[in-house]
Amino acid sequence: MVLPGSVEGSIAIAGHEFEVWPKATRVEDWVEPTVKVVQFSDAERIRPGLVARALDLEHDEILSQAIGGIAGSRKIYHLDRWKCPEADLIDARAKALFKRVVGAETAAVDLSWANIYRRGDxxxxxxxxxxxxxxxYFLDLGNDRQVGPGHGQFCFADPRLKICCQREAHAMTTPCGPTVENGTMIIFxxxxxxxxxTYRDPGTRITVSWNINAVAIPGDPLE
Ligand SMILES: [Fe+2]
Structure with missing residues (x-):
């Protein structure tokens, strides 16, 4: 559905229309301008339904997978197959953000997945x-939203970012990331x-990730 004045339309959730890109939503530069940050003001309205669906799909034999090695957490793939309007909404928002930031007319999601972290992930x-x-997209940072080591903080650790090299150029000494809360979406x-x-708090921390290009890439991203 396309609401008056809305370019990207809206998605109905429980009888209410949610704009894909609410008019007041602004894309902000992080301290490193290649990283952009958006805060969606309606995040708390969509969080309960999306968290419930993610936890439900944790047991889905096709979409859900426990990952070891580099990523010690559970992942639930293919947001577009969740049959969940809240998932459809943030999927549309991720694509809208990509188009705005990259300046592309199209956005092709190569892969999307939720990350469910529990203690030790x-x-x-x-x-x-x-x-x-x-x-x-930071869907639910858990009940204990402290920052610092042990709280599942998202950080960049890249020598191409000056903020990560505060002692000497190109020497990555300072992992750091944007301040986030429930409903923050970042693109980089x-x-x-x-x-x-490592997430050492009780409860769960849930984020959603996308890999996006302007044009679809051949092949299976999970192979
Ligand atoms: Fe990642």
């Missing part, structure tokens, strides 16, 4: 393949090295 430093841009070049610190 983590994601070691990595970049994303098959991704012009990576997008992360897919090859920037980043990680998620």
């Amino acid at each position: 983590y994601c070691l430093p990595h970049g994303h393949v098959r991704a012009t841009a990576a997008v992360v 070049p897919g090859k920037l090295v980043h990680f998620v610190d």
Whole structure:
């Protein structure tokens, strides 16, 4: 559905229309301008339904997978197959953000997935393949939203970012990332090295990730 004045339309959730890109939504530069940050003001209205669907799909034999090695957490793939309007909404928002930031007329999601972290889960430093841009939506940071080591903080650790090299150029000494809360979406070049610190709090921390290009890439991203 396209609301008056809305370019990207809206999605109905429980009888209410949610604009894909609410008019007041602004894309802000982080301290490193290749990283952009958006805060969606309606995040708390869509969070309960999306969290419930993610936790439900945790047991889905096709979409859900426990990952070890570099990414010690559970992942639930293919947001577009969740049959969940809240998932459809943030999927549309990720594509809209990509188009705005990259200046592309189209956005092709190569792969999307939710990350469910529980005590002891983590994601070691990595970049994303098959991704012009990576997008992360911070759906639910858990009950204990402290920052610092042990709280599942998302950080960049890339010598191409000055903020990570505060003592000497090109020497990565300072992992750091944007301040985020529930409903924050960030976008960054897919090859920037980043990680998620080990999550040691009780409860769950849930984020959603996308690899996006202007044009679809042949092949299966999970092979
Ligand atoms: Fe990542």
